[in-house]
Amino acid sequence: MVKFSDFAQTLQSSDIAALLKLTEQPEVISFAGGLPAPELFPIEEMKKVDVAILEKEGRQAVQYGTTEGYVPLREEIAKRMKQAFFVDCKAENIVVTTGSQQALFILSQILVNKDDTVLMESPSYMGAIMAFDPVCPKYTEVPTDDKGMIPEELEKILASDAKVKMIYVIPDFQNPTGITWPMERRKAFMDIINKYDVVVVEDDPYGELRYDGEKLPSLKSMDTQGKVVFLGSFSKIFMPGLRLGWTVANPEIIDKFVKFKQAVDLGTSTFGQRQAAYFINMFDLDAHVTKIKALYAKRRTLMYESMQKYFPEGITFTYPEGGLFTWVTLPAYMDAKEMMPKVIAKQVAYVPGGIFYPNGGNANHFRLNYSNMPEDRIVEGIQRLGEVLKEELR
């Protein structure tokens, strides 16, 4: 028997993970993960990219690099921050991370003490909860409606809790709900947080994947006090397996972040960073994103229309203007986790909604992903889900 640390003792196997394991066979129509469509990965282009890296940079491309990351990639990210997120920044404000998951982990470590408060939307990304858990924070869920965090509720909490250190938000096509904060919410949010000593972590892996409506400025672009830390990712616009994300922050935060990252993994793959940088230079990442958007928009619309067609009355769901997910709400007496075995028996999978609430409860929701299933399977899967829902509705 090993004596684990107090925190490690809390790491238990989840029954949901065990259920989702059952859904990994290829015959299952899985809306459970958050996987990008692999058919769009630029495999042929990557052959040219990899050879070019090895020819042009050779040894340097596979030697140890700096913890901050490969400068030409950080310069490309700075351009992208301007063009896609309206943020003025330079390479020195940017750190490349081993996925934006790593940034979530590091930020909680450098900003939050045990029993400090972390604010989140309700619900919020389960991977962020997992990343923050090791510092043992108190989670306060800020009441959230179909336009995102409710400013008045946020202000009430900030005014009454002096231990709030970090506010974690996903204003664009939120995971899990698909909801996007409109402009007035963003403004109201920034007005409030500017009055308090807190750091905002704006997680925006889907921001470039908007299918309708107008692009909105990121919170970081409205940040006049250096309070917002912006997290971007190559996982959804390029390829997730390279594990490449980035963090934009003020110099004070970047300094601590880099020192902590050094302890965690010394630095992100030097070759992987070049794969992204060379692809951007040799090919057209914007055109690639356009292709992704066209496919996902079609799948989003098809899933939405299929839910309208096959889901019984009394079930509601969001219409995401972008991103990868839609969020289904059942009548309060229903439990999406308890329903899972029946859903799995029909060879379909979703993620039950309860795990997206750091403080539990809210069993009457589930999250659906539409980016990773071909069109015919989306229709078939939603139809089967609709059958289970009809059986379960009172």
Next chain:
Amino acid sequence: MVKFSDFAQTLQSSDIAALLKLTEQPEVISFAGGLPAPELFPIEEMKKVDVAILEKEGRQAVQYGTTEGYVPLREEIAKRMKQAFFVDCKAENIVVTTGSQQALFILSQILVNKDDTVLMESPSYMGAIMAFDPVCPKYTEVPTDDKGMIPEELEKILASDAKVKMIYVIPDFQNPTGITWPMERRKAFMDIINKYDVVVVEDDPYGELRYDGEKLPSLKSMDTQGKVVFLGSFSKIFMPGLRLGWTVANPEIIDKFVKFKQAVDLGTSTFGQRQAAYFINMFDLDAHVTKIKALYAKRRTLMYESMQKYFPEGITFTYPEGGLFTWVTLPAYMDAKEMMPKVIAKQVAYVPGGIFYPNGGNANHFRLNYSNMPEDRIVEGIQRLGEVLKEELR
């Protein structure tokens, strides 16, 4: 002013880091880093490897993967554990990590609480100290001689401190000293730790790089109680920029380790893992290691002979049978850190030894790396160092 966590407030810029920054220009003869010789990186082979990955596995190679790692790579590692380290294990006992730095970080997080004791050789690897620091342990340095940790001293500490949770050791060609534990020390060590409730972290990035003498069994190969966690790395036998290491442990530890790693970065680059696995299958990693050993042995011997020739009497240094480093001991009144500006003025660099002691002190040492400098620069650099030493000796 950002309010950082208590730990982050302790992350300060080191004056040594600032000094070493000065030594990064190409004209400096740097013995400071721990970089492999880039001229041996198999760049031409990697072109074929990368194309083969993309042709054979395409999309799968850049999609999200499991946290444990790519199974064919873990199977290759299992074979390597048997052949190079005499350890019987299977893929399920192995997790691929983002460099073995990540393993050091995660192990301390899952094994050690604040104020628990971590034992280390004295001196020990500074990167490990950096990795363990976030859990705020108490470090106890076990007295260490030219054969490694002294068993009697270890036993005394274990018998008197019930809070020892982890013992961190580098029995092969230690960083920073270059010392290797002989067989009787390994046996004595295992006999002692088997009597206590502790986990041993055996860090072995250099084990395959032995230039003379006979290969010794790893502690893990002598472990009958599942108490030893073995850390391996592709950084020194293949390429460090890919950030690939591995951890071998009993199932109980692997389970917690994987759960924690998921929070930290979800998983290590799926493409990077295939780069190692395909290289092993398409080319001959053992032959590659043989080439590395031939070059490093030459450099090791040359540095040793140059020190004998150019260092004044009163200065001692180790003869490493393998690995990347030798360790220089000055008379007690000398301070290697204070001497640095003079050394840098002569365009040479080392790492002052004090930072390898978790509790400080021991200023009269420095570490030299011989793997990353061509032969003529090794001789020239040691000669210049010798001049400074002669000036500084009383």
